Amino acid sequence: xxxxxxxxxxxxxxxxxxxxxxxxxxxxxxxxxxxxxxxxxxxxxxxxxxxxxxxxxxxxxxxxxxxxxxxxxxxxxxxxxxxxxxxxxxxxxxxxxxxxxxxxxxxxxxxxxxxxxxxxxxxxxxxxxxxxxxxxx
Amino acid sequence: xxxxxxxxxxxxxxxxxxxxxxxxxxxxxxxxxxxxxxxxxxxxxxxxxxxxxxxxxxxxxxxxxxxxxxxxxxxxxxxxxxxxxxxxxxxxxxxxxxxxxxxxxxxxxxxxxxxxxxxxxxxxxxxxxxxxxxxxxxxxxxxxxxxxxxxx
Numbered sequence: 246x247x248x249x250x251x252x253x254x255x256x257x258x259x260x261x262x263x264x265x266x267x268x269x270x271x272x273x274x275x276x277x278x279x280x281x282x283x284x285x286x287x288x289x290x291x292x293x294x295x296x297x298x299x300x301x302x303x304x305x306x307x308x309x310x311x312x313x314x315x316x317x318x319x320x321x322x323x324x325x326x327x328x329x330x331x332x333x334x335x336x337x338x339x340x341x342x343x344x345x346x347x348x349x350x351x352x353x354x355x356x357x358x359x360x361x362x363x364x365x366x367x368x369x370x371x372x373x374x375x376x377x378x379x380x381x382x
Numbered sequence: 383x384x385x386x387x388x389x390x391x392x393x394x395x396x397x398x399x400x401x402x403x404x405x406x407x408x409x410x411x412x413x414x415x416x417x418x419x420x421x422x423x424x425x426x427x428x429x430x431x432x433x434x435x436x437x438x439x440x441x442x443x444x445x446x447x448x449x450x451x452x453x454x455x456x457x458x459x460x461x462x463x464x465x466x467x468x469x470x471x472x473x474x475x476x477x478x479x480x481x482x483x484x485x486x487x488x489x490x491x492x493x494x495x496x497x498x499x500x501x502x503x504x505x506x507x508x509x510x511x512x513x514x515x516x517x518x519x520x521x522x523x524x525x526x527x528x529x530x531x532x533x534x
Contacts, residue, residue: 272506281499298498299478301505305469309505333440340437365432366413372435372443373406 251335252328254371255349257361261286264293268309268317271296282346284359285318292348292359294318327352328360336368385468386461388504389482389494393418396448398427403444405430416479418492419452425490426481428452460485461493465504468496 261284262271271283281298293315300319304312325348326335335347345365351358395418396405405417409432419428427449434451459468459480472478482494 269505269507272502273508275499276503276506276508298502301502302469302472302478302498305501305505306466336436336439340433340439343433345432345436365436366409366415368439369406369432369435370410372439373403373410 249332250328251326251330251332251347251349251363254332254335254367255328255361255363256367259284259348259359259362261359262296262314263287264313264315264318266314268301268304268312268314271314272301272309275301282362283314284348284362285314286359290358292323292350294320295322295346295348297322322346323348325350326363332368332371335363339363339365339368383465383504384461385459385463385465385480385482385496386494388465388500389461389496390500391494393481393492393495395420395492396430397422398447398449398452400448401444402430402435402438402446402448402451405448406435406443409435415497416495417448418455418481418495419448420492423489426455426483426492429455429479429481431479455481457481458483458490459496465501469501472498472501 260274260278260280262274264285264287274283275298283296284292285294285296287293296314296318300317304317322344324338324342324344328349339347347363348359349361349363351360394408394412394414396408398419398421408417416429416431418426419430421427430448430452434453438446438451457480459482461482468480471480478498480496481492482496483490484493
C-alpha cells in the first residue's frame with residue numbers, strides 16, 4: 246500500500262499575525278477563525294514563533310492591548326515537517342514533543358515558507374474513520 | 383466574571399470501559415478536544431484529550447479501553463469561582479482543561495468544562511454579531527494570506 250504523507254492530512258495555509266499585532270487582536274483572530282494556534286511572522290514572512298491559546302492565558306489580567314505578539318510568542322513550539330514526511334513519523338513527533346500541531350514548510354523553494362499546518366483534530370478524525378475505511382475496502 | 387458564565391456547559395463523556403475507537407469517534411463527531419471519563423456512578427474519573435490519542439496512533443484502538451489511556455483527574459473546580467482563580471490553576475498545574483463539577487450534589491458530576499480557548503474568547507471581548515466581526519477583521523491587513531510558489 247502506498248504510504249501516506251503529511252500532504253494528505255495537512256490543512257493548506259496558516260492563520261498568522263505579525264510580530265507587532267496586539268494580543269487583543271490575536272485573541273480575536275483565534276476566536277473568529279476558531280483556531281488555537283496563530284503563527285507569528287516577521288516582515289519577510291518567516292515564522293518567528295507560535296502563539297497558542299495555552300500561552301495566551303499567561304497574559305490574562307494584564308492590559309493586552311499594550312502587549313504585542315512578539316512578547317509572548319513561543320519559539321519552542323515551532324516544529325516543522327515537510328510535505329513528504331510520513332504521517333506516522335509526524336504523529337510520533339507530535340506525541341514526543343507533547344504538541345497538537347505541526348508546521349509544514351516548503352523544502353523546494355529553499356525559503357522555508359509555511360505551506361500549511363497539521364492539526365491533532367485531523368489526526369484523531371483519521372483514527373476514528375480508519376475502521377470504517379477498512380470495513381469498506 | 384464567574385466560571386459558570388464562561389465555561390462550556392455540558393460535557394461529552396464516556397465510561398471507563400468504552401473503547402478508544404468510540405472515544406475517537408465522539409471527538410470527531412462533536413469536534414471536542416477532550417472527553418471526560420466517568421465511572422459507573424457518573425463521577426469524574428479521568429480525561430482524554432488529543433494528546434493522549436496521538437500517542438496511540440497506529441495501534442489497534444478498538445481493543446484499547448478508555449481507562450488504559452486516560453489521564454487521572456483529581457481537581458475539583460466550583461462553577462462559582464472567579465475566572466482569575468481558574469486561570470491561576472491552569473497556569474500553575476499546566477492543565478488547560480478544567481472539569482467543572484456540581485458542588486450541590488455529593489458525587490462529582492461534571493457540569494461543564496473550561497478550556498484555555500474559553501478564556502481567550504473572554505479576552506477577545508467580541509460582542510454578538512459574529513459575521514460583522516469577521517468582516518471587520520477581513521478589512522484589516524494584519525492577517526497575511528499567501529501561497530508560496532510551486533506548492534499548489
